[in-house]
Structure formats: structure tokens, C-alpha cells
Amino acid sequence: MDITALSSQVVRFMEYFFHAHLLIALATYIVVAALLRKHLHHLRYRSISHEKVPFEKLNAPKISVIIPAHNEALGIVESVNAALSIDYPNYEIVVIDDGSSDQTLETLKEHFQLAEYSLTHCTNLSKSIPLSAFSSTTYPRLRVIQKTHTGKADSLNVGIQYSSGEYICCIDSDSIITPDALRKLIIQFINEPTLVALGGAIAPSNEIVIKNGEVRRKRNSQSIFVGVQIIEYLRSFTSWRTGWSYLDGLLIIGGALTIFNKEALIRIGGYRSEAYCEDLEIILSLHEYHLKNNLPYKIWTVPDVICWTRVPKDKVGLKKQRIRWMWGALQSLSWHKKLMFNRKSLLIGWFSFPHIVFIEAFAPVIELLGIVSLWVCIVLGLLSYTSFFIYGLLIYAISGFYSWYAIAVNDSYISSFNSLQQILRLGAIGLIEPIGYRQRDAYWRMIGWWRWLRGKPISW
Known part of the structure; x- marks a missing residue:
């Protein structure tokens, strides 16, 4: 067999492979888009709304809001103030200063008049020993715990360990939640007793300001760089994950805003301190534990509770983020490979987990193969430009x-x-996002793949 015939067969095989991948992805998109509407209908019309529950007159369950912070002096006050404005009668805020080398702790002391107090040890989720603990003399709900730098996952464990709430709400230190967020989230736990984890929508806050709990968008239009990230967040954190929720096949919740049943977290031992993608790892752990022990459970996300968070403003920050996300995702998926083809849940084992592995995690690898195949076809004169045009237009x-x-x-x-x-400008940005930006993003994720395969650790 000559080189031309062999090349032709290889190209034909790759063509079939890419077509199959595209059809599977397209079918999944259609199903998830349809189920998104179903889940929204279920949340809005088949359950009690938060407006109908008089939490002030009931024994409202206590929620502990955990905020891990490392070198967040510039934005920590705004985040804590937003948390203090929560319209819910029974909650506490626990800020974990994860060995900050800037003025994070001093800023908190100055703005919230912190006084030192003694901690009471509760559980053994973390081996970290707090250096000091403070409570606010002006805001009784606020506490701050200082510890050495051990990372976000371990900081969350420390917060859980020294919290007193029945439910744990984890938010990022650069994130801002609206006053009605906890009411909207906790009512889902009342509506569905088997719910163990619930996430909200994550949206970029670069182009908005929040005053007195109200969101106000700046008059100037968002930059294209931030706009493409808005499109990504809308597709992923609100639409895509909401659709998976209806199937009970959700495998990841944005770590910027998640609320858990505390007992469920303690049963699985909390977060793995070495995890780089702790939001994915904790959800996979919950799935694996409950399936293994035949326990009923649900994990959802709701799109009408928005957590506003800062996104990278330049390609240096975005590149670092995407490499870390890819490396962390591969790390977590390899830890929980027992979920693949798990017989206790056909949806998780045979559909949801294989999808996140072969369609999402392998996406940059497939895109790289596609680009290489394209250039090989051009060099060997095997490219059908009509097919290439139709295929590209379809994608x-x-x-x-x-x-x-x-x-x-x-x-x-x-x-x-x-x-x-x-709104129309944002839609126009969505049309240009597949050209250039998508390929650069795939390249960055391939760097994450390469570093993970080599076992090379990454920095935050």
C-alpha cells in the first residue's frame, strides 16, 4: 500500500471520528437545552417559592457562609459587606485568612473591629491548626480565622470544621452574592429533602457595581475579552449545568457559590486538600459516596441565584486559569474513575461521567487532532474544500x-x-468567539494536559 492510499484511509477514519464526535456533542446539546426548560419549570411551578416561607417566624436552619481568602486585601471588604447584607435571619460568616502576605487581615480588623477569641475544636476535617481567631464587635455574625497558607480546599475544611450551621455555603473571596441568595437556595433544600449540594449561577462582575445590594451595570459596554467569558459562563454555569440538574447527572458546580448539607460534607471527609479543582472534586466525591452506600441524593444548580465574581482581564491571567482548570479536572477525574460505567447509576456511569471525560476533558485533544489533520490534508492534497466549508459552517x-x-x-x-x-453586542461577541478565541483556549488547555501527563505541578 502506497503512502497516498494509506494517508487517504487515515484521513477517512479521522473524518468519521470527527463526524461521530460532532453528532454526539450536538445530540447532547439538544437534550440538555430541552431539559433546561424542564428544570426551570420544575423549580418555578412545582415547589414552594422563597417568598412564601416566613423564615423570620420559623426556626430557620442556620447557614454558615465560608469565605477563604488569600491576599485579597483589595476586595475582601466588599465581599464581606455583601455577605453581611444577606436577607436571611439565621446565618454566620466565617472568613478564613489563608496565610495572606498582604494586608487582608489588617483590612478586616480595621473595617469590622475584630477582637480575638478562643476556638472550640469540632471535627477533624483539617490538620491545620489556626494561628488566631477573631470576632467582630460591630457585626456579631462575622468571625475571622487566621491560619498558615495551605490552599483553598484546606481553608474550606477549616471553615467547615469551626462552623455551627446545618448548611455550609462556600463562596470565593472575590465574589459577591445578592441579599436574597440564601433564601432562594435554602428553599430548595426544604422542597427536596435528599438534596446534598446546590449551586448558583456564576457571572462576571467586571462590568457591574453593587450598591446597597443592588446590581448596577456600568454604562460603558463590556470589552470583547470579558464578553467572551460572559458567553462561556452563561453557557456553562447557567444553561448547561441546569439541564444536567434535571437528569440528576450534574458533576460540577461552580465553587464561587455552593451550598451543602454539612453532614454530607463531613461523611465524605470534606475537601481533598491537594485538589486543584476542588469544586469538581467535591461533587464527584459526593456522587461516589452516595452511590457506593446506596443512599438517595440529589445535586442541583439553579440559574436564578447569581454570584458575581471577577474574571481575568488579560490573557496572562486567563491562560493561567485555563491551565489550572484543565490540570485540576484531569486530576479529579482520575481520582474518581470508578464512576465510569458505574452500574448503580446508569446515568452517571454510562452517560454523564463518560461525557465529561470524552467530550469535555478530551475536547482540546480532539481539536488539536483536527488542526493537525487539516494541515496534513492540505499538504497531501487530500482536502475536500466543500466538505471542509460545510463542516466548519455546521460547527x-x-x-x-x-x-x-x-x-x-x-x-x-x-x-x-x-x-x-x-445585549445585542454580547450576542455578536458570541458569534465571533469560535474564531480565534476557542483555538487559543484549546491550546492553553493542552498545556494543562501536557503538564498533567508529565506529573508537573502547577501554581495558583
């Missing part, structure tokens, strides 16, 4: 449709815009 159309669909169904986020022009 572009699918991506553009899903971006616009994500914008259309996310009423809670779109309502923050000042004008139709800003």
Missing part, C-alpha cells in the same frame, strides 16, 4: 445557536443590562 452554527440560546434563557442575568444594544 459555527451550532456554537452560535447555543450561545444565543444561553443568552435568551438567562433572564436573571440579562436583566442587569441597561439597554438592548448591550
Whole structure:
């Protein structure tokens, strides 16, 4: 067999492979998009709304809001103030200063008049021994624990360990939640007793300001760099994950805002301190534990509770983030490979987990193979330009449709815009996102793949 015939067969095989991958992805997108509507209908019309529950007159369950912070002096006050404005009668805020080398602790002392107090040891989720603990003399709900730097996952364990709530709400130190967030989240636990974890929608806060708990968008239009990340967040954190929730096949919740049943966290031993992608790892651990022990459970996300968080403003920060996400995802998926083809849940074992591995985690590898195959075909004169054009147009159309669909169904986020022009501009950014940006993102994730395969650790 000559080289031309062999090359032709290889190209044909790759063509079939890419077509199969595209069809599977497309079918999944259609199913998840349809189930998104189903889940929204279920949440809105088949359960008690938070407005109907008089929490002030009931013995409302206590929620502990855990905020891990490392060198967050510039934004920590704004985040804590937003948490203190929560419209819920029974909660506490525990800030974990994870060995900050800047003025994080001093800033907290200055703004919230902290006084030192003694901690009472509760559980053994973390081996870290706090250096000191403080409570606010002006805000009784606020406590601050100082410890050596051991990372976000271990800091969350310390917060859980010294919390007193029945439910644990974990938010990032650069994130801001609206006053009604806890009411909207906790009511889902009342509606569904088997719920063990619940996430909210994550949205970029670069173009908004929050005053007195109200979200106000800046008059100037968002930059293209931030705009493409908004599109990604709308597709992933609100649309995509909401659809998976309806199937009870959700495998990841954004770590910027998640609320857990505390007992469930303690049963699995909390977060793994060495995890780089702790939001994925903790959800996979909950799935694996409950399936192994035949316990009923549900893990959901709701799109109408928005947590506003800062996203990278330049390619240096974004590159570092995407490499860490890819490395951390591969780390967590390898830890929980027993979920693959798990017989106790056909959905998780045969659909949800294989999808996140072969469609999502392997996406940059497949994109790289596609680019290499394209250039090989061009060099050998085997490329059908008609097929290439049709295939490329189909992929572009699918991506553009899903971006616009994500914008259309996310009423809670779109309502923050000042004008139709800003919304249309965001939609236009969604149409240019597949050209250039997507390929760069795949390249960064391939770096994460390469470093993970070599066992090379990454920095935060």
C-alpha cells in the first residue's frame, strides 16, 4: 500500500471520528437545552417559592457562609459587606485568612473591629491548626480565622470544621452574592429533602457595581475579552449545568457559590486538600459516596441565584486559569474513575461521567487532532474544500445557536443590562468567539494536559 492510499484511509477514519464526535456533542446539546426548560419549570411551578416561607417566624436552619481568602486585601471588604447584607435571619460568616502576605487581615480588623477569641475544636476535617481567631464587635455574625497558607480546599475544611450551621455555603473571596441568595437556595433544600449540594449561577462582575445590594451595570459596554467569558459562563454555569440538574447527572458546580448539607460534607471527609479543582472534586466525591452506600441524593444548580465574581482581564491571567482548570479536572477525574460505567447509576456511569471525560476533558485533544489533520490534508492534497466549508459552517452554527440560546434563557442575568444594544453586542461577541478565541483556549488547555501527563505541578 502506497503512502497516498494509506494517508487517504487515515484521513477517512479521522473524518468519521470527527463526524461521530460532532453528532454526539450536538445530540447532547439538544437534550440538555430541552431539559433546561424542564428544570426551570420544575423549580418555578412545582415547589414552594422563597417568598412564601416566613423564615423570620420559623426556626430557620442556620447557614454558615465560608469565605477563604488569600491576599485579597483589595476586595475582601466588599465581599464581606455583601455577605453581611444577606436577607436571611439565621446565618454566620466565617472568613478564613489563608496565610495572606498582604494586608487582608489588617483590612478586616480595621473595617469590622475584630477582637480575638478562643476556638472550640469540632471535627477533624483539617490538620491545620489556626494561628488566631477573631470576632467582630460591630457585626456579631462575622468571625475571622487566621491560619498558615495551605490552599483553598484546606481553608474550606477549616471553615467547615469551626462552623455551627446545618448548611455550609462556600463562596470565593472575590465574589459577591445578592441579599436574597440564601433564601432562594435554602428553599430548595426544604422542597427536596435528599438534596446534598446546590449551586448558583456564576457571572462576571467586571462590568457591574453593587450598591446597597443592588446590581448596577456600568454604562460603558463590556470589552470583547470579558464578553467572551460572559458567553462561556452563561453557557456553562447557567444553561448547561441546569439541564444536567434535571437528569440528576450534574458533576460540577461552580465553587464561587455552593451550598451543602454539612453532614454530607463531613461523611465524605470534606475537601481533598491537594485538589486543584476542588469544586469538581467535591461533587464527584459526593456522587461516589452516595452511590457506593446506596443512599438517595440529589445535586442541583439553579440559574436564578447569581454570584458575581471577577474574571481575568488579560490573557496572562486567563491562560493561567485555563491551565489550572484543565490540570485540576484531569486530576479529579482520575481520582474518581470508578464512576465510569458505574452500574448503580446508569446515568452517571454510562452517560454523564463518560461525557465529561470524552467530550469535555478530551475536547482540546480532539481539536488539536483536527488542526493537525487539516494541515496534513492540505499538504497531501487530500482536502475536500466543500466538505471542509460545510463542516466548519455546521460547527459555527451550532456554537452560535447555543450561545444565543444561553443568552435568551438567562433572564436573571440579562436583566442587569441597561439597554438592548448591550445585549445585542454580547450576542455578536458570541458569534465571533469560535474564531480565534476557542483555538487559543484549546491550546492553553493542552498545556494543562501536557503538564498533567508529565506529573508537573502547577501554581495558583
